[in-house]
Amino acid sequence: xxxxxxxxxxxxxxxxxxxxxxxxxxxxxEGQPLADIETDKVDAQLEAPGGGVVKELRAEAGTVVxxxxxxxxLDPA
Amino acid sequence: xxxxxxxxxxxxxxxxxxxxxxxAEDESVIVLGEDVELSTIGCTKGLVxxxxxxxxRNSPISEATVVGSCVGAxxxxxxxxxxxxxxxxxxxxxxQVANQAARLRYMSGGQVDLPLVYFAGTGPSGSAAAxxxxxxxxxxxxxxxxxxxxxxxxxxxxxxxxxxxxDPNPVVFLLDLMLAGSKGPVPAEIxxxxxxxxxxxxxxxxxxxxxxxxxxxxxxxxxxxLEADGVSAEVIDPRTLTxxxxxxxxxxxxxxxxxxxxxxxxxxxxxxxxxxxRVTESNWPDLKSRPRRVTWEDVPIPFSPVLxxxxxxxxxxxxxxxxxxVAGNGRA
Amino acid sequence: MATAERQRQEVDLIGLFARMxxxxxxxxxxxxxxxxxxxPGFVHLYIGEEAxxxxxxxxxxxxxxxxxxxxxxxxxxxxxxxxxxxxxxxxGRETGYCKGKGGSMHIVDYSLGILGANGIVGGGLxxxxxxxxxxxxxxxxxxxxxxxxxxxxxxxxxxEALNLSAIWSLPVxxxxxxxxYTEWMRTEDITAGRIADRSQAFGIPGVxxxxxxxxxxxEAAATAVARARAGEGPSLIEAETYRHHGHNEGEEVFSxxxxxxxxxxxxxxxxxxxxxxxxxxxxxxxPEQFDEIQEREEQLIEEAYRxxxxxxxxxxxxxxxxxxxxxx
Numbered sequence: 001x002x003x004x005x006x007x008x009x010x011x012x013x014x015x016x017x018x019x020x021x022x023x024x025x026x027x028x029x030e031g032q033p034l035a036d037i038e039t040d041k042v043d044a045q046l047e048a049p050g051g052g053v054v055k056e057l058r059a060e061a062g063t064v065v066x067x068x069x070x071x072x073x074l075d076p077a
Numbered sequence: 078x079x080x081x082x083x084x085x086x087x088x089x090x091x092x093x094x095x096x097x098x099x100x101a102e103d104e105s106v107i108v109l110g111e112d113v114e115l116s117t118i119g120c121t122k123g124l125v126x127x128x129x130x131x132x133x134r135n136s137p138i139s140e141a142t143v144v145g146s147c148v149g150a151x152x153x154x155x156x157x158x159x160x161x162x163x164x165x166x167x168x169x170x171x172x173q174v175a176n177q178a179a180r181l182r183y184m185s186g187g188q189v190d191l192p193l194v195y196f197a198g199t200g201p202s203g204s205a206a207a208x209x210x211x212x213x214x215x216x217x218x219x220x221x222x223x224x225x226x227x228x229x230x231x232x233x234x235x236x237x238x239x240x241x242x243x244d245p246n247p248v249v250f251l252l253d254l255m256l257a258g259s260k261g262p263v264p265a266e267i268x269x270x271x272x273x274x275x276x277x278x279x280x281x282x283x284x285x286x287x288x289x290x291x292x293x294x295x296x297x298x299x300x301x302x303l304e305a306d307g308v309s310a311e312v313i314d315p316r317t318l319t320x321x322x323x324x325x326x327x328x329x330x331x332x333x334x335x336x337x338x339x340x341x342x343x344x345x346x347x348x349x350x351x352x353x354x355r356v357t358e359s360n361w362p363d364l365k366s367r368p369r370r371v372t373w374e375d376v377p378i379p380f381s382p383v384l385x386x387x388x389x390x391x392x393x394x395x396x397x398x399x400x401x402x403v404a405g406n407g408r409a
Numbered sequence: 410m411a412t413a414e415r416q417r418q419e420v421d422l423i424g425l426f427a428r429m430x431x432x433x434x435x436x437x438x439x440x441x442x443x444x445x446x447x448x449p450g451f452v453h454l455y456i457g458e459e460a461x462x463x464x465x466x467x468x469x470x471x472x473x474x475x476x477x478x479x480x481x482x483x484x485x486x487x488x489x490x491x492x493x494x495x496x497x498x499x500x501g502r503e504t505g506y507c508k509g510k511g512g513s514m515h516i517v518d519y520s521l522g523i524l525g526a527n528g529i530v531g532g533g534l535x536x537x538x539x540x541x542x543x544x545x546x547x548x549x550x551x552x553x554x555x556x557x558x559x560x561x562x563x564x565x566x567x568x569e570a571l572n573l574s575a576i577w578s579l580p581v582x583x584x585x586x587x588x589x590y591t592e593w594m595r596t597e598d599i600t601a602g603r604i605a606d607r608s609q610a611f612g613i614p615g616v617x618x619x620x621x622x623x624x625x626x627x628e629a630a631a632t633a634v635a636r637a638r639a640g641e642g643p644s645l646i647e648a649e650t651y652r653h654h655g656h657n658e659g660e661e662v663f664s665x666x667x668x669x670x671x672x673x674x675x676x677x678x679x680x681x682x683x684x685x686x687x688x689x690x691x692x693x694x695x696p697e698q699f700d701e702i703q704e705r706e707e708q709l710i711e712e713a714y715r716x717x718x719x720x721x722x723x724x725x726x727x728x729x730x731x732x733x734x735x736x737x
Binding site for chain 2: 528
């Protein structure tokens with residue numbers, strides 16, 4: 001299960017993934033905040049699209065990620 | 078630019094800051110448009126709290142009448158700034174822009190000044206599709222009677238916004254939506270930039286690249302890459318399209334002898350064509366190779382990301398055009 | 410009422426519920442996809458307004474036409490659009506209604522009389538008028554329902570469309586979905602008078618209905634359609650309703666709450682699906698079937714998504730197709 005960066009508003013092309021709240025191997029529930037992301041207008045959170053286990057984190061904290069980029073992989077529950 | 082306090086700022090925030098400064102210095106400046114109070118795109122954020130609802134007014138979705146109201150208001154004592162949200166909506170109000178705002182001063186023999194600004198987000202923003210992805214700057218340039226400003230950086234945007242509000246003429250100020258979320262240095266005390274003055278964003282000797290709005294960043298990246306291949310590219314950002322800083326471009330091509338124009342707009346009758354034509358006229362003896370344009374395809378912007386990418390600007394196209402122009406020998 | 414008659418009515422009524430359930434399921438799926446970052450562009454959801462589209466389209470034939478808005482998924486599904494082809498279009502696939510060229514706001518299906526969703530507020534008003542004009546000139550027994558929002562009621566073209574349809578007695582039903590918010594502005598702050606009253610200036614009927622009561626909408630539409638078919642001209646209907654979600658998905662993070670929570674709660678308590686279900690159950694319908702219907706529609710939408718997901722993206726070269734029609 002891919003975790004992609006959603007588009008919050010028309011002007012958003014990319015965001016800064018400021019902090020991860022989970023590590024590889026953690027169990028997560030659908031809707032659980034996985035990371036903080038910062039854009040030109042707002043600080044938002046990236047939520048888990050479904051329940052499962054975090055298999056892979058693909059972006060480093062503090063880096064810029066594009067809308068639609070896959071930043072994590074979950075093994076579905 | 079004063080260097081007292083320069084901060085990396087988002088483009089939308091920079092514009093909001095410039096508008097605030099413009100409103101603070103002149104009580105006759107008002108802001109109109111859909112949702113200018115809440116400002117979901119961000120360019121008018123906080124203004125209603127600062128200046129109140131007499132000067133910052135949410136308007137209904139009535140583009141033609143609100144655009145036209147700005148003409149009437151500007152003719153009779155106000156300096157209105159209207160946020161049209163998306164530049165495609167200029168088409169809803171085209172009579173009031175083309176037949177009224179761009180015509181009244183001329184038709185009256187100079188009796189009327191229309192110090193107004195039409196502000197809009199413009200260009201593709203990722204699958205906004207045909208009715209929300211236009212870049213109408215070429216159409217507006219062709220009208221005559223209205224200035225067109227199209228900056229590529231937050232610093233330029235802030236300075237040009239102040240200048241646009243102060244200008245006694247109607248000005249269309251375009252915010253490239255690909256750049257709206259970008260960051261750049263903006264001084265705390267914003268100085269107005271001259272409308273009609275281009276900026277050389279990168280100096281070079283072998284080829285002049287004129288790039289418009291979001292194309293500037295792409296052109297700079299290509300120029301940096303080609304440096305490694307021994308190509309020295311000069312990148313000029315016109316910043317204002319009407320009035321266009323022809324001197325800056327002709328002076329540059331007189332040195333380099335080569336021209337590539339990168340325009341985020343359709344090819345036919347676009348700004349790029351105008352720039353190529355004028356430079357060919359003015360710099361014919363200097364040209365070492367054929368001028369080239371990099372533009373969109375001549376179709377509406379499609380929805381699917383694959384299709385949108387296929388018809389809009391790609392960096393490889395810019396690189397190809399620059400490389401070919403540099404390799405050209407006067408016969409190609 | 411005879412049992413057979415009641416059964417016939419029940420079948421129709423259950424069908425109305427099922428169609429509303431389909432729209433709800435489709436929009437919920439779109440909501441989830443958007444949240445995961447799987448949908449290109451932006452979407453405007455119809456959740457909470459299902460009774461308007463379904464009530465109105467329930468009195469139309471396939472040959473009748475509609476124009477829709479940026480919030481058009483509900484209108485299109487109510488008119489019979491195929492969820493698979495819609496979902497594929499939303500995902501930008503080659504198999505979508507518009508081959509990936511239009512997206513959510515521009516879906517068209519001429520075979521079902523769907524003249525298109527539209528990204529320009531008020532953009533459909535003149536188009537619907539023209540559709541009515543064609544029927545008049547060609548003497549066809551057809552009507553056009555023009556869906557538009559309270560935001561569009563302030564576009565100059567509404568005035569022009571009502572006037573033109575009135576003077577030429579065009580078979581058009583102008584149906585305003587008043588969900589009380591124009592993007593993020595309260596409509597009453599930027600709209601003078603009552604929208605339904607705007608008909609009076611043109612000497613045509615204008616009524617206000619409860620847009621969350623599918624049968625009330627159906628009845629008002631039926632009256633307007635009958636008038637249009639009889640050659641008596643256009644009508645204006647203002648259906649009061651509410652969108653459960655925002656203007657577009659993803660806005661909440663920067664718009665903040667711009668509607669009072671108690672207002673939202675009150676309208677959600679009047680969910681058109683729940684209201685209709687309760688009414689039918691009160692009238693004697695078996696309650697279990699509604700859950701079954703909702704599950705069935707959810708499954709249909711899940712299949713639509715799978716179809717879309719497995720469909721290819723369009724070929725890049727196809728971006729240049731479909732601009733002009735071929736000539737000899």
